[in-house]
Amino acid sequence: MSQPVITCFSIKALLVIALCSGACYSIAGAARLTDETSTINVAPYTDFLLDPKSTLTLNDILKHETQNKFSPITGEIASFGFSDTTVWLKLTYQDQRIRKINNPLILEIDTPILDHIDIYRPSETGYQVSKTGLLGDYENREISSNIFQFYLPHGSKKSNVIYLKIRSQTPLIIPLKIHSIERSIKNHQLDFSSPLIFIIIYMTMLLYNFFLAFSLKDKSNKYYIGWIISVIFITSFLNGIIQPYLGSNLTWVTHNFWGFASSVGFFSVLFLSSFLNLSKNAPLLAMIGRCLAAIFAINSIIIFTTDHRLWFETLVLAGVTSPFYLASTAYCAYLKQKEGYFGLLAFLPMLYALMFFSLGSMNLIEPNWWTINGVFVGFALTSVLLSASVGDKIYHEKKQRFLLEKQSRTTLEANNKALQTSNDVKDAFLSTISHELRTPLNGVLGSLSLLENVVETIAIRHQSEHSTGAMNYTDLAHRSAQDMLSLINNIICFTELHNGETKDHNQYFSPYTSITSTIKTFKKNIANKGLSLNIEIESLRSIEIDADESQQQRALEVLIENAIKFTHQGSIAIRGRIEKHAEGDPVLSITVSDTGVGIPQEKRQEILEPFHQADQSFSRQFGGLGIGMSVCKKIMDLQKGEIIISDNNGNGTSITLLFPAPQFRTAVSLTPATSVVDTKAVMNSPQPSFTPQSFPHPKQESIQSEGKILIVEDDFINQIVCGDMIKALGLKFCFANNGQEALDVMEKEKIQLILMDCQMPIMNGFEATHAIRASDKTYRNIPIIAVTANASLKDHNHCLEAGMNDFMPKPIILNQLKTMLNKFLGDFEPNDLRVTSNDVATAMSANEGAANESGLERVLIVEDNISNQMIVKAIVKKIGLETVLAENGCEALERLQQSPIDFILMDCQMPVMDGFEATRRIRALEGPQGQIPIIAITANSSDKDKQKCLDCGMDDFLSKPISFQIIDSTLKQWRDKKPRMVS
Structure with missing residues (x-):
């Protein structure tokens, strides 16, 4: 039993001797804490040992030979830069305070970004180890703080030795302090408030620029917002403020920290490029900026997708980017741009802070407060200055925008004034051109109408070829002049309606009389085309409506003109009545139906737009300006009416005009005693009340012979x-x-x-x-x-x-x-003898073909307009040549195959096949030896049109209108050329 006791005593004695030996070894370098020095920087009292392979344990450290390898730290802060080596720190201190109760000592490592920290503290049973660090669980920390803090043992005035084992891929910068808990609480409050001030600055700048983004549509502002968000995150992480709130995500964020930090470089490069407008001012620097932004993005992707943390590499990348900032801002400052001066001033604090932080992290300079905390100050100053520069840019852009708007308003006012002057000139021009065109047309049409009477009388009394021909020519001239008048009317009406110059001129009028008068002007044209006319407007005979008669007549004229133009055979029906609209209000309904070509469903809305026709091609069958239906639509809009386009039972087109008739009367007298009918009462009354028997039409007095x-x-x-x-x-x-x-x-x-x-x-x-x-x-x-x-x-x-x-x-x-x-x-009937169009056609056809066997040269006339066809035919016959007619290109090809042709007078715009395609096919049929002269006759008279005719194979070009002299000289010219061409 004695042996174990001796052994136990011996072991205790050896331990005491060993501890005393250790105490004696380190007593000279011990940090002494007194009541007056309750806070002390213990780096000068700390020794270090590097463990490159990270294989040493505490037992190895406690060995005498290992103790001899420790070296003292010479600076105020222990710093080893970026290193994969494990660092052992040996700290010796003495607690010489008198007031120790409830005021323990705390060891503080004033940096929150060390990966692994093991602290070994002496106890009665030996050293106890506690493990913590950035990659550890925050909840297991001994003291909850944004930095690392540990309680230290205290007691007698003897020396205490603690060991720290630190390993990290972050910069090994280790500020060490010992202070009492009272002092720690005060220092912690102060140390915590300092980074919080920077965060408040960042948040203020963020909110300011976030609200600016609503008023400033500028990329640089958005890049700045991205930059400041990134800065807030990384600075909050570096000073430890955000770490307590990351919870279980702390380890993941730590591993990928520089992936987030790379966004600072990414957004700062893009911001600078946009803010300085480098793409315009310095394209090469702009390209370099895009490359750097791409590198930062790739750096982030690598960090997020791999286990590489790239602390050192990212700092090097930030250092490489610094010359770009300096070069860009300096160059723009050299160009005398205010943004360049602002950028240079704003980025310098950040660049200086990054430089000191990087050099300190690499242990190239001695670490101090600026190398550790300067980055927060630098980024704060940069954020404020950049925000000020963005604000200045906004101010100047607003000022520029104000000046531009002012200039635009001035220019707009001048343009409006010029436009008003131009409109006045245009209105005067339209009025003048209307007057100047109509004045000679009045002489033409008036003379022709008188000439028609004379010629018709002669034709009836002396039926001969000359009298019949003269009658036909006057009729053709009258129709052509009437067509020109219709075009002039359409253009003037269209211009007036689209300029908003037309106003309602409402008065009571008889829709029956108005419609009848309008139809009467078209009866001859309808008869000439051999169409039947059905009129159903009797229910309107005895009423008068309060509306604009002239506009209703114009809209109806458009529909009747189109019905005549687009109907070759069959009939035209015109119906009018008062009916109830879908909304219950009465309307005047006028429907024009025809059995013509019809309007495709998909074109019905399109033709109501100006200059649109159902067929816009060169080979369209029908001509015109394409403004008639748009005029009609504008009139209906002005009258608050409606236009409905539909099929005429699958055969042709039916167009209905619905004019509002809020009130109408059944009295024909226009005296004040005339009663106005309640339209709703009338609409609900039986239809026979509108019959002509109820209100007989008054008889007109006969014409007075006197006066x-x-x-x-x-x-x-x-x-x-x-x-x-x-x-x-x-x-x-x-x-x-x-x-x-x-x-x-x-x-x-x-x-x-x-x-x-x-x-x-x-x-x-x-x-x-x-x-x-x-x-x-x-x-x-x-x-x-x-x-x-x-x-x-x-x-x-x-x-x-x-x-x-x-x-x-x-x-x-x-x-x-x-x-x-x-x-x-009053009514009167002068001698107004007429010859029908059928008589004319019979007389003209009597002589047709008389020269077919004469051996004369033949001229093929390819023309779809009958009036023009007959005029050209008469001119050619008068020249002494034989004529062959074709209405389109296809018929022209057929005529060429039926009989020899010497000359071709070719219109360009025709249905089925236009003149261009017909010419190309004729030349293809002739082959290389083609000899037939083809002369274009077209209403398109520009140089471009002429060249188009020559390009497709035509030989000459005549623009309408044509005359006898023009065709005679042209054909004579080509007749003289023809023998030489054959030879």
């Missing part, structure tokens, strides 16, 4: 034409050259109606009308009919507002004048 028609006109030709028309109608007339002369004539002559021109010298038609209506003479109520070349709806309304009774646009024709005189003077 003259006063023609007030300053144009001599129009005076003669109008006078001859009135003479042809069996009435008397007299002239006045202006309004003043008209007033003088009315004092001397008995006048029963005035035909009043509007634009005249001395006194115009409006002034003369005002003077007549304002006089107290008996002639103050005389009917005054406006006869003017200004034919727009605006002009129409102007005439009515001036006191005129009706309106006739120039050019006027005999039947139109007769209708107007009937309206105001």
